[in-house]
Amino acid sequence: MSNFIPSRELPKQQPQSQTGAQGSDPESNRGFFSDDERGKVLFGMTSFLTSESLVFAAFFVAYSALRFSSTNFLPAGVSLPNFDTSTIIDTVVLLSSSFVIFLAERALARRKLNLFRLLWLTTSAMGAFFLSGEVQDWLKETLKLSTGEIGGPFFIITGFHAMHVTVGILLQTIMLIRSFIPHNYDKGHYGVTCVSLFWHFVDGIWLIVFTLFYLWR
Amino acid sequence: MTADNTIQSTDTKRGEDSQSGYRENWWQYFTFNKDHKVIAIQYLVTSFTFFLIGGLFAMIIRGELVTPPSDLVDRQLYNGLFTMHGTVMIFLWIIPSLVGLSNFLIPLMIGAKDIAFPFLNALAFWMFPPAGILLMASFFLPSGTAQAGWWSYPPLSTQNPSDPVLNGQLFWCLSIVLLGVSSIMGAVNFVTTIVRLRAPGMTFFRMPIFVWSVLSAQLLQLFFLPSLTGGVLLLLCDLSLGTNFFEPFRGGDPVLYQHMFWFYSHPTVYVWALPVFGIIAEILPAFSRNPLFGYKSVAVATIGIAVISATVWAHHMFTSGTPMWMRILFMFTSVLIAVPTGVKEFSWTATVWRGKLHLDTPFLFALGSAAMFLFAGVTGVMLGAMPFDLHVHNTHFVVGHFHYVVYNTITVGIFGAIYFWFPKMSGRMYNEGWGKLHFLLTFIGANLTFFPMMPLGLQGMVRRIASYDPQYQWWNVIASFGGFLLGVSILPFIANIIYSWAFGYKVSDNPWHATGLEWTTTSPPPKENFKEVPTVTLAPYSYGRPQYSTVDSTDEGAVRRHHR
Numbered sequence: 023m024s025n026f027i028p029s030r031e032l033p034k035q036q037p038q039s040q041t042g043a044q045g046s047d048p049e050s051n052r053g054f055f056s057d058d059e060r061g062k063v064l065f066g067m068t069s070f071l072t073s074e075s076l077v078f079a080a081f082f083v084a085y086s087a088l089r090f091s092s093t094n095f096l097p098a099g100v101s102l103p104n105f106d107t108s109t110i111i112d113t114v115v116l117l118s119s120s121f122v123i124f125l126a127e128r129a130l131a132r133r134k135l136n137l138f139r140l141l142w143l144t145t146s147a148m149g150a151f152f153l154s155g156e157v158q159d160w161l162k163e164t165l166k167l168s169t170g171e172i173g174g175p176f177f178i179i180t181g182f183h184a185m186h187v188t189v190g191i192l193l194q195t196i197m198l199i200r201s202f203i204p205h206n207y208d209k210g211h212y213g214v215t216c217v218s219l220f221w222h223f224v225d226g227i228w229l230i231v232f233t234l235f236y237l238w239r
Numbered sequence: 240m241t242a243d244n245t246i247q248s249t250d251t252k253r254g255e256d257s258q259s260g261y262r263e264n265w266w267q268y269f270t271f272n273k274d275h276k277v278i279a280i281q282y283l284v285t286s287f288t289f290f291l292i293g294g295l296f297a298m299i300i301r302g303e304l305v306t307p308p309s310d311l312v313d314r315q316l317y318n319g320l321f322t323m324h325g326t327v328m329i330f331l332w333i334i335p336s337l338v339g340l341s342n343f344l345i346p347l348m349i350g351a352k353d354i355a356f357p358f359l360n361a362l363a364f365w366m367f368p369p370a371g372i373l374l375m376a377s378f379f380l381p382s383g384t385a386q387a388g389w390w391s392y393p394p395l396s397t398q399n400p401s402d403p404v405l406n407g408q409l410f411w412c413l414s415i416v417l418l419g420v421s422s423i424m425g426a427v428n429f430v431t432t433i434v435r436l437r438a439p440g441m442t443f444f445r446m447p448i449f450v451w452s453v454l455s456a457q458l459l460q461l462f463f464l465p466s467l468t469g470g471v472l473l474l475l476c477d478l479s480l481g482t483n484f485f486e487p488f489r490g491g492d493p494v495l496y497q498h499m500f501w502f503y504s505h506p507t508v509y510v511w512a513l514p515v516f517g518i519i520a521e522i523l524p525a526f527s528r529n530p531l532f533g534y535k536s537v538a539v540a541t542i543g544i545a546v547i548s549a550t551v552w553a554h555h556m557f558t559s560g561t562p563m564w565m566r567i568l569f570m571f572t573s574v575l576i577a578v579p580t581g582v583k584e585f586s587w588t589a590t591v592w593r594g595k596l597h598l599d600t601p602f603l604f605a606l607g608s609a610a611m612f613l614f615a616g617v618t619g620v621m622l623g624a625m626p627f628d629l630h631v632h633n634t635h636f637v638v639g640h641f642h643y644v645v646y647n648t649i650t651v652g653i654f655g656a657i658y659f660w661f662p663k664m665s666g667r668m669y670n671e672g673w674g675k676l677h678f679l680l681t682f683i684g685a686n687l688t689f690f691p692m693m694p695l696g697l698q699g700m701v702r703r704i705a706s707y708d709p710q711y712q713w714w715n716v717i718a719s720f721g722g723f724l725l726g727v728s729i730l731p732f733i734a735n736i737i738y739s740w741a742f743g744y745k746v747s748d749n750p751w752h753a754t755g756l757e758w759t760t761t762s763p764p765p766k767e768n769f770k771e772v773p774t775v776t777l778a779p780y781s782y783g784r785p786q787y788s789t790v791d792s793t794d795e796g797a798v799r800r801h802h803r
Contacts (some may be wrong), residue, residue: 057437062355066431071421073461080469080499084484087495094490167482171490174482178473219322 038207060212067216071223078227081182082234084115085175087236104162111229113232116187119148120225122158125216130211139201145221156184176235179223183231186224193217240286271365273357275342276582276764278364280664282339283657286332289371290650293327294726296320301688304715307706317387317705319407324375326411330418331371333511334648340427340656341453341514345429345663347757350438350775352767355431363424365521370417372741373544375411385411388703393485393493394685397477405477407523412475426460429453440754440775444535445753447779452517455545456510463503463549477561481497503554507546510656515652516583519605522659523587524780525753526602527594528777531780532586540579540586547576547627557625558632573623580616584609600674601753604655607682608648615643618693636696642689646725651681654732661736662750666762667743673735680728754781 089095096102126141160180165173197217200206260585268281270624292433300320303311312320342360354360377384384407387396394407433454435444446454474496476482483489524531531537553561553569561569589607596602618640622628631637654677661669691714696702701710749758754777760769 062431062435065435066355069430069461070423070427073426073465076462076465077469079472080466084469084473084495084499088490088492090489091492097501122512167476167480171483174484176477176479178476178482234629 060210060219063212063216064219067219071219075223075227078179078230081175081179082230085179085234088171088175088229093170095171100165100169100172102172102239103165103176103235104159104210108155109159109232109236112152112159112193113228115155116152119145119152120222122148123221126215126219130214133207135201139198142194142198142201146191146198149191149194149221153184153187153191153233156180156187162223178232180235183224183227186227188226190217190221195222201238249330250418251508254750266427266538267384271361273353273361274766275346275354275360276664277617278360279339279343282335282342282367284372286335286339287369288583289327289331290336291729292375293324293332294729296324296327298722298726300324300427301719303705304707305719307707307712308708311707314705315383315386315652318703319378319384320705320747322380322385322388322391322411326374326385327416328645329389329511330415331367331374333645333653334418334422334507335367336653337456337511337514338422339430340518340653340660341457344660344757345450345453346430346436347663347726347760347764347768348447348755349436349441350756350769350773351432351436352769354428355436356428359424360428361637363421363428366424367423370414370421373410373417375413377407380405380407380410382406383662384612390497390504391471391474392500393474393477393491393496394487396474398485406478408478409475411479412471415471416468416475419464419471422460422464423468426457426464428459438775441756442775443777444538445778446538447517448520448531448534448541449514451541452513452520455541456513459506459510459513459545459548463506463755464665465503466499467503467507468504470496473499497556497559498552501555505552505555506545508644509544511649513544515649516541517771518652518656518659519587519609519620520583520590521755522601522605522655522747523590523609523752524782525659526597526599526605527591528597528782529590529592529594530782532589532731534778535782536582537586540582544576544583547572548577548718551576551623554625554628555622559627570623572626574620577616577620577623584613584616599658600669600671600678601659603675603678604651604681605660607678608655609653611643611647611651611685615640615648615768618643630791631696633702634696635692635700635702638702639689639692639696642692647685647689651685654678654681657736659751660757661739663741663764665740666745667739667748668742669739670735673731677728677731677735678730680724684721684724684728688718688725690696691715691721693719754779 122141123145126138126145129135129137129141160177163176165176167173168179194217197214200213248413267277268284274282299312300317303309303317305311310318319708334685340352343349367529373383382401382405385391385396391408392497420511433446433450433684473482473484477484477486477491480690483491485491485493487493520531520537550572551569553565554573557566557569591606622631622637622640658669658674695711695714695718700707748760748762751758756769756775757764759773
């Protein structure tokens with residue numbers, strides 16, 4: 023701030039632009055943000071996930087508000103969504119896939135490419151297992167979209183979450199294909215880190231969905 | 240005009256200004272181009288096209304309101320027109336045109352090569368025309384467009400449609416969701432760019448106010464747009480999938496939609512207004528040759544407005560059965576927002592105070608915008624006061640206040656920005672005379688149109704009606720006359736911009752002698768904006784003494800223009 027010129031009192035020969043001697047000191051660029059590709063991508067991804075989690079938050083708030091206030095939340099003869107062992111197995115599989123993807127990322131950081139691919143593929147398989155379990159749950163469900171105030175929120179929120187799981191698996195597949203490109207990770211692997219972040223996000227959201235529909239009886 | 244022509248005739252090597260091939264490669268504007276400057280022009284031109292369409296709707300509405308009975312268009316079409324007018328102007332003109340300006344200016348102002356994620360930027364743009372076309376396409380549906388107003392409150396919006404799938408309301412919802420996704424991409428891009436891509440030495444408190452305001456506005460988009468997108472998605476489910484979220488007859492809660500809608504749609508007013516405050520803060524110092532008064536407090540006030548704006552949404556719902564404690568609370572926060580806004584208004588006044596004013600077109604527009612914002616702000620505080628709002632709720636008073644914000648402040652400010660940065664975008668100067676004519680017509684037209692709505696509202700004329708009591712006719716005729724004048728006022732602008740883009744005389748890189756990094760590069764800027772990464776050593780707005788002229792003595796054209 024040594025050159026800070028705060029007041030109009032200081033005489034100047036002509037209006038100065040903000041730039042000083044351009045590029046006279048190449049050292050000053052070093053370590054500055056603009057070179058930090060990884061930091062930029064992770065910052066962008068985090069902001070996106072913040073925003074995306076708020077869409078879920080909007081749904082969760084809407085559901086909770088309806089549950090508290092609606093006179094027709096659970097019409098007579100209708101029960102809350104089925105909660106059986108298959109739901110628990112699905113949940114355990116999805117949540118532990120977060121750990122597997124963490125191991126995959128660590129394998130990549132240690133340049134064990136084949137181990138990375140194996141663990142990465144395992145994560146996708148666990149995601150796919152969760153999805154198939156979810157679809158079976160929907161088919162078994164007696165609730166309909168139009169059932170009171172429980173049917174709509176249940177299918178819309180779990181469906182929106184399942185959509186995110188699907189997108190996560192697609193992104194993982196793209197990253198898996200890319201891992202076969204030679205020298206793909208010479209400049210770092212923040213694409214993989216972003217997909218991994220997304221996957222943790224999807225898992226975290228499921229915890230809330232699970233709590234709202236299965237634990238909140 | 241003759242002076243301009245002589246300068247232009249000496250200009251024999253016009254082809255050489257295409258460092259980046261802007262004018263010559265006109266077709267690049269129709270491609271998936273990742274250069275932020277191209278995307279900016281794409282945004283500006285597309286949104287201006289929608290502005291003309293929305294303006295046409297407004298003039299049909301004003302035509303209908305010239306006479307008390309409903310006689311010009313049928314009522315269904317009238318309902319569709321005011322719904323579409325609001326939606327088009329907000330989602331297809333104000334937001335995208337400001338995104339366009341931000342796209343052009345942010346990387347230049349902070350000394351970056353491009354926006355953080357160019358691919359995402361282009362993708363976000365290319366979602367915008369389809370969303371607009373989808374909205375327009377609903378005019379050709381058998382049941383017509385959405386007709387529930389731009390809020391689309393249920394149960395009105397969910398009762399009306401004739402067909403569960405092919406109806407205007409569904410098209411409206413899809414369009415809003417598409418634009419929401421596009422805006423989130425844009426917000427991620429802008430926030431990341433401003434936080435991570437600043438040039439060496441560009442600390443936060445050396446950023447121009449425009450950058451501060453875009454940062455605040457895009458943070459609001461990032462945090463609050465999900466609420467609208469979520470709400471509209473649920474509305475869509477109610478409409479087409481048979482869920483009961485907002486269906487009062489089946490246990491749903493229509494007020495819940497109002498909360499979800501306004502939780503975004505009040506902060507969004509600041510998504511539009513803050514960048515315009517930033518524009519005013521850029522233009523006023525340049526033409527009064529004074530530094531911006533109280534730079535730091537203005538920067539902090541910008542963030543302050545963004546933060547407080549998140550806590551005021553229920554003042555739109557004072558009459559929606561809102562409990563008294565909420566009414567009082569939201570009245571308090573709504574009025575509180577006048578404090579940081581007042582900081583800005585005082586800063587502008589103090590900036591031009593005793594400055595040597597150069598009354599060029601951008602300055603006129605910026606000053607007009609700032610002046611009319613005072614009126615918009617004062618009526619806003621009136622409406623924020625719950626006891627008053629209960630009486631004028633849903634009347635033309637609200638419409639008048641809102642249009643003082645969106646037209647007289649925001650749209651006028653956007654015009655000012657286009658004139659101010661036109662030399663940077665095109666490398667050429669617009670025609671000053673036509674610009675001043677545009678300002679004059681706009682200033683008179685805007686006040687003639689929107690001021691009469693205040694007395695009309697106070698007398699009790701309800702908004703969104705096609706026929707009204709004959710006692711209101713006098714003010715309505717004035718407003719309609721002003722509305723048509725506003726329609727005419729756009730013509731000199733279009734002529735000026737098209738003519739100047741092609742034949743305007745070339746200017747130096749910094750025709751206004753303004754500070755700010757964007758003026759240190761060539762006009763138009765080269766592919767990666769700066770030949771070398773600039774190193775910033777000064778705070779912004781370091782304008783010298785007031786007597787310094789805006790005239791660049793090396794710029795022949797500008798000198799002639801000023802000493803004509």
